[in-house]
Amino acid sequence: MKRNVNLFLILLLIFPAAVLAEESYTFDAGEIEKKPYHFGGYVELRPVLYVLDRDAALYKLQYYQDPRSTFIEWNGRFQLEGSYEKGIGSVFVKTNTDLHYSTFANGNERTAIFDGYGTLKPSPSWKFEVGKKTLKWGKGYAWTPVNFIDRPKDPYDPDLPIEGYIMATMDYIRSFDGPLKTFSFTPVILPVYDHINDDFGVNNRINAAGKVYLLLYDTDLDFIFAADGSRTTRMGMDFSRNITTSFEIHGELAYIKDYQQPFLDNAGILQSRTQNVVSGLMGIRHLTTFDLTTILEYYHNGMGYSADDMKNYYNYIRQGYNRYNSTGNAQMLNVAQNLATGGYGRLSPMDDYLQLRLSQKEPFDILYFTPAVTVMFNLDDQSYNITPELLYTGITNLELRLRAGFIRGSRDTEFGEKTYDYRFEFRAGYYF
Amino acid sequence: MLKTMIFLMTFLMAFPAYAVDGKKLLEQVDRNLNPESYEAYRKLINIEPDGKKKEFTMYSVKKGQDKIAVLFLAPASDKGRSTLRLGENMWLNIPNIGKPIRITSLQSVVGGVFNNADIMNLDYSAEYDVEGVSEAAGNYLLLLKAKTKTVAYDRLKMWVDKGKKLPVKVECLTEASMLIKTLYFKDHKDFGGGIVRPAVIETDSPLYKGYKSVMIFAKIKKRVFKDEVFTLTYMPNLESLR
Numbered sequence: 001m002k003r004n005v006n007l008f009l010i011l012l013l014i015f016p017a018a019v020l021a022e023e024s025y026t027f028d029a030g031e032i033e034k035k036p037y038h039f040g041g042y043v044e045l046r047p048v049l050y051v052l053d054r055d056a057a058l059y060k061l062q063y064y065q066d067p068r069s070t071f072i073e074w075n076g077r078f079q080l081e082g083s084y085e086k087g088i089g090s091v092f093v094k095t096n097t098d099l100h101y102s103t104f105a106n107g108n109e110r111t112a113i114f115d116g117y118g119t120l121k122p123s124p125s126w127k128f129e130v131g132k133k134t135l136k137w138g139k140g141y142a143w144t145p146v147n148f149i150d151r152p153k154d155p156y157d158p159d160l161p162i163e164g165y166i167m168a169t170m171d172y173i174r175s176f177d178g179p180l181k182t183f184s185f186t187p188v189i190l191p192v193y194d195h196i197n198d199d200f201g202v203n204n205r206i207n208a209a210g211k212v213y214l215l216l217y218d219t220d221l222d223f224i225f226a227a228d229g230s231r232t233t234r235m236g237m238d239f240s241r242n243i244t245t246s247f248e249i250h251g252e253l254a255y256i257k258d259y260q261q262p263f264l265d266n267a268g269i270l271q272s273r274t275q276n277v278v279s280g281l282m283g284i285r286h287l288t289t290f291d292l293t294t295i296l297e298y299y300h301n302g303m304g305y306s307a308d309d310m311k312n313y314y315n316y317i318r319q320g321y322n323r324y325n326s327t328g329n330a331q332m333l334n335v336a337q338n339l340a341t342g343g344y345g346r347l348s349p350m351d352d353y354l355q356l357r358l359s360q361k362e363p364f365d366i367l368y369f370t371p372a373v374t375v376m377f378n379l380d381d382q383s384y385n386i387t388p389e390l391l392y393t394g395i396t397n398l399e400l401r402l403r404a405g406f407i408r409g410s411r412d413t414e415f416g417e418k419t420y421d422y423r424f425e426f427r428a429g430y431y432f
Numbered sequence: 433m434l435k436t437m438i439f440l441m442t443f444l445m446a447f448p449a450y451a452v453d454g455k456k457l458l459e460q461v462d463r464n465l466n467p468e469s470y471e472a473y474r475k476l477i478n479i480e481p482d483g484k485k486k487e488f489t490m491y492s493v494k495k496g497q498d499k500i501a502v503l504f505l506a507p508a509s510d511k512g513r514s515t516l517r518l519g520e521n522m523w524l525n526i527p528n529i530g531k532p533i534r535i536t537s538l539q540s541v542v543g544g545v546f547n548n549a550d551i552m553n554l555d556y557s558a559e560y561d562v563e564g565v566s567e568a569a570g571n572y573l574l575l576l577k578a579k580t581k582t583v584a585y586d587r588l589k590m591w592v593d594k595g596k597k598l599p600v601k602v603e604c605l606t607e608a609s610m611l612i613k614t615l616y617f618k619d620h621k622d623f624g625g626g627i628v629r630p631a632v633i634e635t636d637s638p639l640y641k642g643y644k645s646v647m648i649f650a651k652i653k654k655r656v657f658k659d660e661v662f663t664l665t666y667m668p669n670l671e672s673l674r
Contacts, residue, residue: 025477025632027650031489031506032473034674040508085672121672124660136531161528173666175659181518184665213665218521220534220664242521245536245582287536367480368543396486397509431508 037084044077044429051422055411057314059419060321061336066104073102077429079114079161090119096161114163127171133164135188137211137224138252139240142355142376143299143348145254145279146236148226149188149209155348155355155376156387156405165190165197182215192230201230218242233257248285254278259303261343264312268319270335277302291361297354304351305343307380311412313344350414352379368394383409383416401427454562454574460597461590462555465629467654469495471673474649476551478544481642488542490551491674493655497558499662502551503670514667515541517552520582525667532664545613545635545645549584556590559583571600585612596620598629613637623652 049072053059076099083092094115101107117131134151138144142155151162167190174183188209192200200207207229214221219241226234236254243249259277264270283297305313313336320332343349359372374387389403405423409416466472476488489506498519504510512527515535523532524541540547560576560583567573568591576588585604593600602615614637617630633647660666661673 025475025646025648027473027475027648029650031475032491032650040511090672121669124658124666124669127669136529138531159526159529171665173660173663175663182663182665184663186665215518215521215664218519240534242534242536245520248534285534287539291539362543393509396507399509431511 039082042079042431046075046427048073048425050420053421057317057417061317062419064321064324071103075100088121112163125173130168132166139238139250140252140281141295142297143281145252145281146224146238148234179217184213186211205229246287250283252281263309264316266312268316293359295357299353301351305349314412314417350380378414381413383413385415397431399429452565454565458557458562462557464598469656470652471655472652474647477646479644493657495657500552501662501670514670516667518662532667545637545640611638625654627652
């Protein structure tokens with residue numbers, strides 16, 4: 001016995017790997033057991049510091065009653081989602097609660113059901129859904145001109161979840177051999193009534209829309225339409241294709257009939273023009289062998305304002321601000337704020353933009369670390385916004401992001417007249 | 433007499449390597465690894481030099497030579513993500529973003545040493561031609577060359593167990609024969625339905641010194657799917673296949 005123990009110890013010294021057991025990897029059956037229900041969620045804290053531009057027109061519009069140089073905004077987000085599946089049917093619900101507190105506007109909270117729909121899937125070729133959801137049509141990263149149905153996304157943070165609309169949809173899918181590999185058709189019915197999608201457009205309408213998708217010669221192609229209803233008739237198409245395995249090209253084209261645009265003329269009189277407009281986007285995405293991703297997109301916004309339109313708007317605000325200071329009458333500023341809730345206040349309100357985004361995965365072998373920089377350039381007035389960011393995902397289910405925004409532009413330009421010159425944001429998000 | 437016997441035995445041992453049909457052997461390896469159409473559960477573990485681990489649990493479905501889809505089940509931050517491969521096209525769908533984007537085979541949606549081509553691998557015989565067969569250390573050694581430039585690795589050296597016709601080790605190489613990574617196939621297991629294969633694939637790479645990734649198979653079951661499962665429009669519905 002003693003000899004056996006001595007022999008073991010000698011072998012252990014000479015061949016430790018051979019004697020000790022190899023690491024065994026476990027895979028618990030409970031990890032893959034499918035339950036009919038699922039619960040999960042996401043919680044986020046996002047403080048933001050703004051360094052304001054007191055000479056900017058939009059600063060005067062927003063802070064004329066409470067001037068300041070900086071302010072801090074504390075934002076929280078809490079999302080809960082759950083699903084239940086039985087046979088060919090399932091239900092999915094996602095709620096979103098946004099909390100804001102700032103040194104300017106105190107606190108507010110908004111809770112909404114972002115998604116809440118029932119699904120029937122009788123076969124892989126057919127799916128029927130009714131409820132509140134998003135469609136996410138389009139191939140663009142920062143902008144999607146063919147997004148005729150969903151709420152617009154934030155081009156400065158395009159990956160943020162957005163609230164859906166109540167609709168009924170269907171997917172019909174067919175696969176083939178040959179150059180046409182896939183065909184699918186997705187019709188959409190979207191009602192607009194009191195308390196049902198009432199921010200979509202004109203009330204008391206049933207809206208019809210649809211998308212045809214083809215995978216043809218290894219190219220994703222979509223043909224999209226939205227009939228006249230709460231909004232005017234729109235048609236569009238998009239595509240996405242790999243030119244090489246690491247180089248992708250995509251584009252969108254949208255035609256909007258009878259688009260009505262309110263605008264201020266150079267006398268400060270509110271006018272309206274109705275015209276057919278065309279919006280488009282072209283973009284590329286490239287990945288290098290050392291994991292640098294480049295996304296470059298050009299966007300033409302057919303519903304946008306010209307440089308002269310924006311100059312008239314900024315002049316109107318400055319006149320309103322001067323009148324308020326001399327008489328206390330804020331009427332012009334109130335009109336300007338109403339216009340800001342429409343096209344003038346939209347993100348990317350002007351005609352032509354270019355966005356470049358560079359992100360480098362794990363530089364210098366720093367695991368789970370991705371720095372990036374995004375530059376958005378307004379081609380009409382040569383103003384721009386630079387957003388560097390650092391992202392860390394090294395802790396399971398936790399995402400940490402630090403972002404800054406640097407705005408540059410002269411007077412009467414989009415970025416030159418924004419409320420702030422600098423913006424610093426930290427975001428901590430946890431999934432469960 | 434003894435010398436003659438030894439010569440004959442050596443000749444008989446060497447001869448089969450030259451009579452082996454490399455293409456048929458590779459096809460047999462593919463079928464021994466997986467049925468042509470199947471569903472499987474896998475866990476992927478990325479192990480850092482300091483021992484820290486990050487784990488991903490996945491559900492995969494495959495049909496025929498060029499259709500495979502993967503659904504992430506864990507961790508929570510990745511749950512619901514899916515990838516799809518249809519021929520030479522690959523997409524990633526993230527539920528919050530919801531719009532599938534095209535990805536490449538050399539990227540990795542999970543990080544670590546395994547990349548998308550390893551996670552969504554097609555049959556070896558679908559992507560590689562056999563350039564040569566020989567014997568090495570009691571195994572067959574297959575020299576494979578990618579059929580097209582879109583395949584992740586230009587060359588493979590595959591050591592195949594002679595008796596089981598299953599891979600033991602695969603070296604993935606560039607066109608200039610530079611080693612990118614090595615896959616080690618271990619822990620043979622009977623998954624039922626006639627599927628007996630390595631349950632663990634370990635990989636390491638000279639490009640990621642000190643890092644290791646491990647793929648563990650928990651369930652592999654023959655199952656036939658409709659072609660429509662492997663489409664962009666179906667990607668959000670993969671969970672319903674389980």
